Amino acid sequence: xxxxxxxxxxxxGSAAAGVLRGPGxxxxxxxxxxxxxxxxxxxxTKLCSALATLVAVEERSVALDDPxxxxxxxxxxLLAHASGLSPSGDSVLxxxxxxxxxxxxxxxxxxxxxxxxxxxxFGDYLREAVLEPLAMTGAQLGVGGSAATGLSGTLRDLLxxxxxxxxxxxxxxxxLAVATTVAFAGLDGVLPGFGVQRPCDWGLGFEIxxxxxxxxxxxxxxxxxxGHFGQAGxxxxxxxxxxxxxxxxxxxxxxxxxxxxxxxxxxxxxxxAVPGPVPHRP
Numbered sequence: 001x002x003x004x005x006x007x008x009x010x011x012x013g014s015a016a017a018g019v020l021r022g023p024g025x026x027x028x029x030x031x032x033x034x035x036x037x038x039x040x041x042x043x044x045t046k047l048c049s050a051l052a053t054l055v056a057v058e059e060r061s062v063a064l065d066d067p068x069x070x071x072x073x074x075x076x077x078l079l080a081h082a083s084g085l086s087p088s089g090d091s092v093l094x095x096x097x098x099x100x101x102x103x104x105x106x107x108x109x110x111x112x113x114x115x116x117x118x119x120x121x122f123g124d125y126l127r128e129a130v131l132e133p134l135a136m137t138g139a140q141l142g143v144g145g146s147a148a149t150g151l152s153g154t155l156r157d158l159l160x161x162x163x164x165x166x167x168x169x170x171x172x173x174x175x176l177a178v179a180t181t182v183a184f185a186g187l188d189g190v191l192p193g194f195g196v197q198r199p200c201d202w203g204l205g206f207e208i209x210x211x212x213x214x215x216x217x218x219x220x221x222x223x224x225x226x227g228h229f230g231q232a233g234x235x236x237x238x239x240x241x242x243x244x245x246x247x248x249x250x251x252x253x254x255x256x257x258x259x260x261x262x263x264x265x266x267x268x269x270x271x272x273a274v275p276g277p278v279p280h281r282p
Contacts, residue, residue: 001030003268008032010261012233012252016155017265018162021273022243026166028159029244029273035155038138039249042230045151047161048130048139049107050079050205052122053114054171054179055129061118064204068113069106072096075113078106079204080183085109100189100200104148111147122147133170134160149230155249158236162245165226165238179204180226180240191215192231193254209237214259218266229254235262244273 007015016033020026053075056062064076073083073096081102084094089105111122118125123145131139139153168176182201189200191207194214201210209217209225216229217237227237233250246269248262 001269001272003265003272004030004032006261006265006268007248010250010252011257012250015233015248015250015252017246017248018155018159019247019269019273020159020162020166020245022166026163026243026245031155031159033155035159036138037249038140038152038154039234039251040142040230040232041151041153041158041234041249042149042232043104044158044228044230044232044234044236045141045147045149046107046205047165047228047236048126048151049111049147050179051161051164051170052126052129053079053110053205054175056114056118056125058171058175059118062114066113066117069109070096075110076183076204078103078110078113079179080202081106081189082184082187082202083109097184098187100184100187100197100202102190102192104146107148108146111145121145130161130170131157134164136160155247158234158247158249159245162236162238162247165236166240166243166245180206180208180224182208182210193229193259214263216258216262218263218270220267220270229258229262233258237266239270242270242274244270 018031019029021029066075069083070092077083077096085103123141136157139157141150180203188198197212201208206226210223222241225239229235231254233252236247238245
C-alpha cells in the first residue's frame, strides 16, 4: 500500500507496519518493514491481556462481575480503567465507576485475579489462551511479566492479533462485541498523551475512539474504531465500519511526532483501503 510509505519520513530508527482489510475474512492489504523483527509493545500488551481474560470468562473460570481491585470494583472495572485505582496502584482516587483513571496497576491486579481463579500463572495462561492459538510465535512476555506493558513481538504477531479482533475465533463474536462497546458510559478521564476527554470512552480492555479529540487515530476513523497504542511507539486499531485494521511497531518512544504522524497515516490508509468515500467523524 502506498500509504504505508509515509513511515519512511517518520523520525524513527526502524519501523514496520501492516494493514488488514475485510470483510469476508481479513486479508493482508500491505506491509512495510521487517515483519519478523521484534519490538516492545508496551501498552498494546493490554489488548492480549484483555483477550485472555475474555477467554477465561467464556471458560467460566472468571466472571466480569467478580470482585477484584479496590472495594466495590470488579474485573470489568479493571479492564475498563474504571476501578478508581491510581496509575501506580498505591492509592484509590475515586469510587468504582465514577472516573476513567488509566491504571497499569489495575492490569497487574487483574493478572493476579486471573491466575488465582484459573490456577495457571498469568504468563502461561496468556500463552496458552492467546499467543499459541493465534500462532504468535514471536510474542513473549518479558521479565516481570506485566499484563499491562510486558509483551514484545513482531509485526506478524500483531497482525495475527488484528485478524482475531476482526473475525474472532478464540471467543464468540458476541463476547468481543460487548468488550468493544463502551463500558461504564459517560466517564470523564485522561487519555495518556492526549489530555482530558469528556467522556473518555473505553471498552473492556479496548480503547474506543468515539468522538475523542485529539486522538491518535484519524479524522476518517469511525467512532466505533477500537484498539490501543503504546509508549514504545506502536499501535493497533481496528475500524469495524470500514473493515480495516492498521498495525505499527517502531523503535522510538511515543512523543509529539506520534500525535502528528499516526492520525495522518490512519486517514491515508483508510482513503486507500476503502473503495469510495470514507465516512468522516462528525
